[in-house]
Amino acid sequence: MTWKIKQFGKKPKLNKAVLIEGLPGIGNVGKVVVDFIIDELKAVKLYEMFSYTFPHSVFVNENNLVELPTIEIYYKKMKNGNDLLLLAGDVQPIDEVSCYEFSEKILDMVEELKGSEVITLGGIGLQGIPKKPKVFCTGNSKKIIAKYKKGVALNENIYGVVGPIVGVSGLLLGLAEQRKIPAIAFLAETYSHPMYLGVKGAREILKILNKKLELNIKLKDLDKEIKELETEMMRRTEELSDVSKKTAIKKLKGRIGGEETSYIG
Amino acid sequence: MTWKIKQFGKKPKLNKAVLIEGLPGIGNVGKVVVDFIIDELKAVKLYEMFSYTFPHSVFVNENNLVELPTIEIYYKKMKNGNDLLLLAGDVQPIDEVSCYEFSEKILDMVEELKGSEVITLGGIGLQGIPKKPKVFCTGNSKKIIAKYKKGVALNENIYGVVGPIVGVSGLLLGLAEQRKIPAIAFLAETYSHPMYLGVKGAREILKILNKKLELNIKLKDLDKEIKELETEMMRRTEELSDVSKKTAIKKLKGRIGGEETSYIG
């Protein structure tokens, strides 16, 4: 068994769907954005993916129950413009081969659902907390960059600013090119400290997606909510182990509980 | 060859057997508990499991003879309540895929032997030695947690207290859920120092198991024996390499021998 995919409900007919990827990574910038969009737009779960190549551990959720690590695909039919496919999850595949295989599988799904574009999200780790994080972009064609740059604060001069883009966020761009699927990455500056949650960078990416994809998400409410949570988060993340950041993100949208964090073997 | 399973004697007919897992982990809390139960109840060995994905080394036992690392399943027919299946061993599978495969194999056996529940045991590593270790629990259903919490000092508010539960102790819970087998983990606080043997935490878990599963193990004797060994252990573990803890645990129930410990290549 390599990949186990569970489908929820019927396969929808989507209009030029754009896949937005937001798996864990630096500052969890992409994860914060996609998890927030799924909640705000009440997106519908379509697939749950599971693999023996995921980390061999379970998470404890807010109900004190365990959950195997999973990666999920949601969809959302939109009134205006492109429908959405949202790639969210607790983990990324661990090794190189699994990461390539997983990314190919995601692109298979995009093609099956007649998707038109892929957007991947990530963070650029800085040595300190950026006051106003800039968002950079790169992609697999000049055309998609030109399209998304228009009318928003998006910096395409990324050459020399970043090293390789590691993991699913990078591979989806490169492998999409082989299939002639236009793909772009939005990378927001964030603090590279392992405990830092890049909510400020996530907010900047959300602004761009909101405008370009007409998401109609109310950013004012988000700004307020994030500000509060951010303060609390930073104080708490000092006590959190690296792997516990997942828990931290879940709390972004939920209650804050628990007293003490340790690693269990 | 991936897994080699050797059966001892006939497959028994068990009454709603509960599997208790106690493989090596933080403080070896689970291992101490399950090895002790096997000895006290004179449980019967049913399976010996061996795999090329286990560590590529042999241990030297009390008879100065070598032993390949193995994982074993014992059973014990009980007069009252559920029969027991006991999962004990020297090692855990090393990599992610093997750990998933192994855990599925264990659950196959539980189903074959008409097991009704799975209990996994582990430690929560603290920065210092806890005076009176608390036992936390999590599981794959509210129902099994409610059942085991009743009448004992078991803390279910574990969310935010621990990060992911890594290895067989975690995967058994998550994978059991996919098969509708109720599963619960008992996690005792212990000192996270790699040389520390979590006998105090093990004792707290034993108390709970003793009561809930009517094991009829005399804890007074255990308390006394453990106290003596613990003092000796702590003094000695300073000289022990990480891999030698296995040896240390064996001595818990045996004689104390040898003068000096080193690693052999």
Added chain:
Amino acid sequence: MTWKIKQFGKKPKLNKAVLIEGLPGIGNVGKVVVDFIIDELKAVKLYEMFSYTFPHSVFVNENNLVELPTIEIYYKKMKNGNDLLLLAGDVQPIDEVSCYEFSEKILDMVEELKGSEVITLGGIGLQGIPKKPKVFCTGNSKKIIAKYKKGVALNENIYGVVGPIVGVSGLLLGLAEQRKIPAIAFLAETYSHPMYLGVKGAREILKILNKKLELNIKLKDLDKEIKELETEMMRRTEELSDVSKKTAIKKLKGRIGGEETSYIG
């Protein structure tokens, strides 16, 4: 899918082609040499190789677009003497098995194209920057060493000077012997600092190749150009992460751009 090989144009008829390997390694000495030869001689791309065992990341190129890591084979028909096959790339296969498989595949191609010899290039890491780097050689037969040593400053007394030769540069030599293909390695002294780009050592190797293979490359221009770039490089590499060295090398032949370098997850 293990290896994906894309052919460009027709397979050429080559005259006793010599394969020169220059993949990333210590000081990227070999990579600098082979990338420079490809540019100067306007060599023709024949194969592009791609594998899931390559690093799971993409690079951002000078056009701000992403590129999957690839390894390429170029050829160049020469007026005098042997034709050339040039092995260049962004990466080396990651694990042992892939590295062996890849090297065998390269030798398959050499045999198919009726290649006559293999030359691999690399660096010998010193504790400081060598003023005038020496070039050492080793190979799989006394005969090829004698042939290349004649008339150039090449030191064959390498026994005891270097440890094992790791990666494709080493395996091509050893595996070529099994196929009776003469193979030699040119290893130039360089500074072992991970950020240092071994252009001085590369220059020494180029001198030797230029003479022995009659490449007719103008070294004066190269010397001047390299000197300028080297100064700039050393200042900049302090800010570069290890993985960004690839970017650095690309810049050797292009413009210098960008302001700040970080790692993206």
Added chain:
Amino acid sequence: MTWKIKQFGKKPKLNKAVLIEGLPGIGNVGKVVVDFIIDELKAVKLYEMFSYTFPHSVFVNENNLVELPTIEIYYKKMKNGNDLLLLAGDVQPIDEVSCYEFSEKILDMVEELKGSEVITLGGIGLQGIPKKPKVFCTGNSKKIIAKYKKGVALNENIYGVVGPIVGVSGLLLGLAEQRKIPAIAFLAETYSHPMYLGVKGAREILKILNKKLELNIKLKDLDKEIKELETEMMRRTEELSDVSKKTAIKKLKGRIGGEETSYIG
């Protein structure tokens, strides 16, 4: 391709052959012993084993030529007592699964050649250089330990003295038990410093083998030769990288050459 085995000459008819393993390990104690026996007894090469799971590197030999890492089996017909099979090599298989597979393959050969016993050799790493290294033993039966202990300075009280025996030296013992082949390990105390060559410990093991297997090797000459080399070695090993120890050992029996050692990528 997993294992490539090359046979030299005809398969010999051996009289109750004893396999002695001496692959690289702590202090290279076993390697020094077996390489010395092969030279002294002029043993005949029977098999050369090669695998893609070996380290992906080549060594430079005394002739300044490269060699792929190999493991070899030699045999020696003896006038008195058991014939010998000698397992020598540059490397050990890297990962767990390969190490198990390799050890099984060796035992297949032992059975095919009607071998009667297996002896593995290794070092016990101490914090300092032992003046007179003790030799400990362990094995897979009381019988073989009793047999070899008789009349020599061999300490069988090893329980608690060592942790797990890692690699081929350990697995051969454990896996031989599954085939009912008596197997014993001789482990000599040595200095655990990665650069230290355990010649003193090797000498103690040689004494035992010489007596018990009637090897008729003149230890006086060896003692003198080793003493000289040891002094030189210790001075030189300070400059040697870990991987270069192989080179160092080769020199034990050859000339001392070269000036400076570095690692090549």
